[in-house]
Amino acid sequence: MSIRKRTWVSGDHTKTAWVLVYSDGNGKRKQETFSTKREAERRWIEVSGELHRGSHVSLAGSITVSQAGELWIDRAISEGLERSTYEEYRRVLRQHIVPRIGSLKLAKLTRALVEEFRDQLLRDLSPYSAARAFSYFKIIMNLGDDKDLISINVAEKVKLETSKRHRHRQEFFKMDEVNSALTASTILGPKHRAFAHLFWLHGLRSSEGRGLTWEGVNLEKGTVTISQRADRWLNIGPPKSVSSFRTIPLTPSCHKAVAVLKAKANPSSDDFVFPDRQGRPMTYFQQISQLYDPIMFEAGLTKVVEGATKHLRSLHATRHTTASIWIEMGFSAKRVQKLMGHSSIQVTFDLYGHLIDLKECAADMMRAVDDWVLKNRP
Known part of the structure; x- marks a missing residue:
């Protein structure tokens, strides 16, 4: 593994870049280019650790968030989920995830980029829609982790928490x-x-x-x-x-x-x-x-x-x-x-x-205890 400086002339200007050269886990030669030596050295440290753990994914071989999202949809279909379910997944993917972060490669994602994506969702959408879109994004990242498409799941510890006052209340007829x-x-x-x-x-x-x-x-x-x-x-x-x-x-x-x-x-x-x-x-x-x-x-x-x-x-x-x-x-x-027909009593x-x-007022319940016990004594 090495870092070398590359210089070339473009028009009237001399340009410089730093190239990281290494062999991946399969012995194939890889190279990545950076604008500064510090960035190349930081990447060197990351790649060294990933190669040691056996979890390295090169930038060239990485897929985008959008492509990983399509893999997620394919998995939902193969698992037999209802069409309405995976069509809703696809709608959120195309409307809220792909336009903001879909073009980025999974291997280039950082925690800072994920947090910026979360903040964009909160700025642009309602708390409920933002939370749903971000939860779908984290599922996509988990899928990437399962398929060894990423070295580390940088979204794992990023949370999107909304106030309970934004929780959707159901509509009722009077x-x-x-x-x-x-x-x-x-x-x-x-x-x-x-x-x-x-x-x-x-x-x-x-x-x-x-x-x-x-x-x-x-x-x-x-x-x-x-x-x-x-x-x-x-x-x-x-x-x-x-x-x-x-x-x-x-x-x-x-x-x-x-x-x-x-x-x-x-x-x-x-x-x-x-x-x-x-x-x-x-x-x-x-x-x-x-x-x-x-x-x-x-x-x-x-x-x-x-x-x-x-x-x-x-x-x-x-x-x-x-x-x-x-x-x-x-x-x-x-x-x-x-x-x-709820799937569990927790849903109810x-x-x-x-x-x-509201129906089971604590004071009324305790009065009922008295009524039950005292009125039915032997």
């Missing part, structure tokens, strides 16, 4: 808004009425409603079973997770609404409950424009955004509203988890823990 939506759905007809009761009172996900067939509706037992869903590309597949397979008892009002719709449609068991005109599952846009928006507009649950009148809250807010109603009624966290607490805390 109780009078729920009643307005249910009333409006009755005016609009059987399909809207069944849709409103299933979404506001039973916590279906948008994709679960699009993939629901009459086979999953058991009017004799008064239940709806979630066993499949339709993604945004209209592919029919299993629900979001294993725990999303669930059977939900129907409220009497929903049972009646669904029974009226079934009597009118006279469907076969494999027909969709909310099909498009060709009998296929609705797209998300059709679900919003043909079912959700008419209910919201009829109920007056709208807002003006940049001169356009839009629905007051997102469709997913109906799911959060269902959970809040169940919690307010005294359902246990475990029962809410099962009926909502993360989403609705503040509501559970």
Whole structure:
């Protein structure tokens, strides 16, 4: 390993550079060029340590952050992740990571560069979006470490912490808004009425409603079973997770609404409950424009955004509203988890823990202890 000075003439100017020459772990001759001798010496020390540890990656053989990101997407696809998941990865990669740091080679990244990237995200994006983009970047760096594409993971100890006050709180419909939506759905007809009761009172996900067939509706037992869903590309597949397979008892009002719709449609068991005109599952846009928006507009649950009148809250807010109603009624966290189809009870607490805390006031709980013990003494 050696460092030598290189001088050449360019036009009327004499230029100087410092060249580090060494052999990699496979005996191949490598060279790297630096503008100052100090930079070359610093790199010499780094390369010596990496060669000693057997973790050296040359600058010439290194790939860029953008290329490593594509490897990450390929891994997500090969692991069988849902298309919506890896498409979201790809969107964040292309919009937030590649424009800021994508052209840099992994071997040239330093902790200072990673910290500057983190600071750029915080300046340009909301705290939530910045944290998500940076977490994806760290996953890419971990993948580079796993594949021996980097000598050291310089992102490992760099953190992006946001204040708890920036934590996203879920959208909920107020109780009078729920009643307005249910009333409006009755005016609009059987399909809207069944849709409103299933979404506001039973916590279906948008994709679960699009993939629901009459086979999953058991009017004799008064239940709806979630066993499949339709993604945004209209592919029919299993629900979001294993725990999303669930059977939900129907409220009497929903049972009646669904029974009226079934009597009118006279469907076969494999027909969709909310099909498009060709009998296929609705797209998300059709679900919003043909079912959700008419209910919201009829109920007056709208807002003006940049001169356009839009629905007051997102469709997913109906799911959060269902959970809040169940919690307010005294359902246990475990029962809410099962009926909502959450993957774990921790997810339930993360989403609705503040509501559970409000319901289970400490003073009320301690009074209940007295009531239970003292009133039931032998």
